[in-house]
Amino acid sequence: MSKYAIARLEEMDEITDGREPWRPVRHQLGIRAFGVSAWTGKQAGDRIINEHDEADDEQEELYLVTQGRATFEIDGERQEAAAGTFVFVRPGVKRTAFAEVAGTTLVAVGAVPGKAYEPHGYDVWAPLKPLYDAGDYAGVADRGRAAIEAAEYPDAMYNLACCESLAGRKDDALRHLRRSIELSEQFRSYAKGDSDFESIRDEPAFKELVEAT
Numbered sequence: 001m002s003k004y005a006i007a008r009l010e011e012m013d014e015i016t017d018g019r020e021p022w023r024p025v026r027h028q029l030g031i032r033a034f035g036v037s038a039w040t041g042k043q044a045g046d047r048i049i050n051e052h053d054e055a056d057d058e059q060e061e062l063y064l065v066t067q068g069r070a071t072f073e074i075d076g077e078r079q080e081a082a083a084g085t086f087v088f089v090r091p092g093v094k095r096t097a098f099a100e101v102a103g104t105t106l107v108a109v110g111a112v113p114g115k116a117y118e119p120h121g122y123d124v125w126a127p128l129k130p131l132y133d134a135g136d137y138a139g140v141a142d143r144g145r146a147a148i149e150a151a152e153y154p155d156a157m158y159n160l161a162c163c164e165s166l167a168g169r170k171d172d173a174l175r176h177l178r179r180s181i182e183l184s185e186q187f188r189s190y191a192k193g194d195s196d197f198e199s200i201r202d203e204p205a206f207k208e209l210v211e212a213t
Contacts, residue, residue, distance in 0.1 A: 002030075005030060009038055009040075009066075009105065012028050012038070015123065015126050016127075017126040017127075017130075018129070018130065019050045020047055020049060020050050021039075022039045022049075023040075024123035025037055025038050025107070027119075027123035027151070032119055033117055034109060035108075035120075036107065036110075037107070038107045038108070039105065039106050039108075040103060040104065041098065041102070042102060043099065044101050045098060045099065046098065046099045047096060047097070047098055048098060048099055048106055049097050049106065049108070051096035053091070053092055053093060053094045053095070054093075057091070057112070058091045059110040059111060060088070060091060060110060061095075061108055062089075062110070063086070063088075063097070063108050064084075064085070064086050064087075064106065064107045064109075065081045065082065065083050066105045067104060067105040068083060068100065068101045068102070068103050068104030069099075069100040069101050069104060070085075070104050071098050072095060073097070074087075074093060074094070074095050075094050076094075091112075119153055120156075121154070121156025121157070122155075122156075123151075123153075124148055124156050125148075125156045127144075128140045128159075132163065137162075137166040138169075140160070141160060141164050144156075144163075148160045148176075154180045154181075154183035154184035154187060155180070155184075155187075157180035158187045158191070160176045161174075161175075161177035161191075162197070163196075165196055165197050165198075165200050170199065170200050173199075174203065174206060177191055177209060178205075178209055188209065191206075192210040
């Protein structure tokens with residue numbers, strides 16, 4: 001593992017799940033201690049970040065406008081933010097932002113107060129989500145397996161196992177489910193009642209995985 005990483009924003013690939021595209025700064029630099037992403041509004045008026053409230057994740061988020069000028073909508077209040085402006089938003093507060101000029105860029109840093117940061121695998125899962133939504137579970141497995149195995153995010157590994165189970169790839173599903181549980185114990189209880197695993201539910205190896213304590 002390298003001691004440091006350097007990258008220019010424009011060198012990072014954007015990814016999307018069908019909403020506003022973003023650059024997964026944390027994932028691309030290999031950061032594991034906190035979340036950090038960047039968004040760029042290509043044209044004036046573009047929504048830069050999806051409307052959300054972090055109520056489920058309980059993350060505090062700090063936004064920095066690094067270029068251009070943005071308008072934030074925070075619980076219905078509009079706040080103008082020129083380049084160099086920090087905007088801090090607590091969990092449970094609805095927020096979104098729009099570009100006032102072309103090329104407006106935001107960097108967001110987030111974590112849950114009082115808890116060690118746990119990287120999520122959405123950065124590798126997002127490009128696969130359209131295939132999942134379309135029911136192409138084998139396509140998800142074929143296209144995403146290498147990246148998910150390399151990144152070793154427990155939630156992406158779990159999603160891969162779900163798709164493999166739905167595609168009838170029992171051995172692969174069991175192997176990746178086992179690894180997701182090794183990475184994060186919470187996925188043991190998730191798997192126990194997940195209908196995606198109906199094809200392997202009677203397998204002794206599956207029962208051993210979900211019933212182990």
